[in-house]
Amino acid sequence: MATHKVKIAARLRPKIQGELDDDSVQIHHPTDNTGGSSSSLALGVSYISVTNPRDPSQVFKFPFSSCYGQDSNQEEIFRNDVEPLIDVVYSGVTVTIFAYGVTSSGKTHTMQGTKTDPGVIPRVVQAMFEKKGQLLQYQTSLSVSYMEIYKDEVYDLLVTRENAPKLPVRENDVGMVFVANLTSTPIPSIEDFETIYNQATKHRSVGATNLNRASSRSHAVLTIEATMVDAVANTTLTGKINLVDLAGSENNKLTGNDPSRMAESSAINKSLSVLGQVVHALNQGASRIPYRNSKLTRILQDALGGHSVGLLICNLAPGTKFRQDTLNTLNFAVRTKNVENRPVVNERDNRPTLKPHFAALQPPVPKPAPALLQPISTAGSSAAPGAMRSRASLVPVPRVPRASMLSGANLYQSFGLPGAAPVRRNVINEKSSEGEGDRSGSMGFGMTEKEIDERISKAVEAEVARRLAERERERLAEEQRSKEIEQEASKSPPIKEKTLPSGVLTPLLKRHKDLDDELKNRLHELERKFERGSKETQLADVLSPVSKKKTGRAYVALARAHSEKGDLQVALDLYRKAETYVPDNIKLKERIIEIEWSVKNGKQYVPSPKPPKKAKNKKKKVKQPENVESEDHMVVDDQDGAKGKGKKGAEFGMELTNTESPNKSKRHLDSEIDSAQTPLKRQKRAVNIADGVESDDEDEWVPSAPTRKSKRKAVT
């Protein structure tokens, strides 16, 4: 099945009143021949640069195919990245566009916009209606559904709030996730949509924070569905576009959330953290993707490693104040752009009496994609390192019904990659000729429907059994072969001594043999690395939060030792391993980016200066709860160039740690871990600390996994 990578568009918003823009985040475009503006769509590789305030010579670059600067406008983004997807929807494919970014970075502005400056949603609706008018061969109807995910519960925004029950997220028997009982309302005109949408938007949970007077406190998913009935071919195509305005990740120190907002905030950050873990797991080719860990990721499952075409709009806020959030967002974007989906055309055959036939058991032939898709498909040309592994199925690929379809021979067909002729006419031609052939074929046998069904079931069972047996035979033969090789190797002396006594080899043969050995060694090394990688992920999956944290900490200590020796590549590998255990650790992510940069540019890595140790005076700690978390964060140059962990340093990178109670110190966390351990474990831990395995380097380590106790504190 053809794959399609999630496309990324990054947008930097202009500074808003009272903000300081110090140019630390910039958008760079290769200008076109006519000397296009800096905000025009990049013709070559455009990138975002983020300067390290600690060392201005360090500039992190993030290349994306679409980057929009502060002077970009809504029209530009729509024309370049969104409008081409309307044709994809009308070819029967699901498209998901989601806006991601820290709170107040401009997600709602981009998705919704204002009356005078409409964003993606109103423009998509208008384009959907325009296109609908051009599709003369179809009877097309549009419908809308709108839901929000608030504190990990799903609510229908199209019903009044008092009546809105919590909706369950379900999975049908072919693994399609859907929200049960969600209202879907027909939209005969744009005006009808506007009335429904404006009303529904009022139901959405919005609250004021220090950073945003109208901060979205929930994730909102608006879906426009196009149903296209072709009366000639007797088929129905269903295309959908999901427009997702995510709630922003939050730093409670910056947003100034009061306790009543903390529960919302914690749910928002948790779901976004799971989103990060899903992308991480997909990139690692993990056997288990944690979609089920939040409603958000379950609902977005189809867009991440599923069957829809995806566009991620990353919203960024300018200035050093948001630098940590900007790096997090860009990091997430870099990972997401390696996620591969397998889009399918959703087509239903409306012929009433036609039963499945043998031809339907064959895997569907990929349909050529509409030529218009080419621009959005360029990123999906080859498997990138770390891209999601496809899992082959033993069962012949059936044409499976989609959740939204009621009955009949619903068909899922793979969505071809670009380069072929437009699809729609082809679909109809193929369909009708195939249909005619089938009808005459099945009728010609003179069998009853029951007999045909039985035959089909038998054929499927036999085929599955045959393939399983074949697999098993291959596996046994493989096992046998490796056993024989092992036995051979243990019995006989090394090949070199036996068959090629010294002095017999000609220099040429010798060289061949050396190369062969080297190749074998490399392959073994690669295999070992791969095995280690997936073992690492599997291990991280089953460890408790405390064990994960300890393992991550041990890797960090080792990595640090190597980086101090100047062994940067090894240090980088170890930091990456640590990240498998603590994927949400912001400080760690930043360290990885910095070392990657040093390795890539052949520069020496200068670790950030250690912060002065905090006085271990208990009273002081109680007096300054604000500084407790800040000690885990980076040292930042302030505007005057003074270095230190003062007030400014405390402002960065908090959003994933804010489930921690502000009063909870690292020391408290450690004592909780200690009390949860057996005396033997406590003893071992003490030895580890004494050996320096468990680093107490606060600049390096952020304890991000909250204990149950601390979570409770945060919520209350």
Ligand SMILES: Nc1ncnc2c1ncn2[C@@H]1O[C@H](COP(=O)(O)OP(=O)(O)OP(=O)(O)O)[C@@H](O)[C@H]1O
């Ligand atoms: N491109 C832009 N041009 C002008 N103003 C913008 C732009 N992007 C955002 N803004 C303004 O910035 C403020 C915050 O934007 P917005 O509410 O869209 O952020 P958000 O990311 O949706 O925040 P939250 O996650 O808290 O809902 C708003 O006042 C908005 O009008």
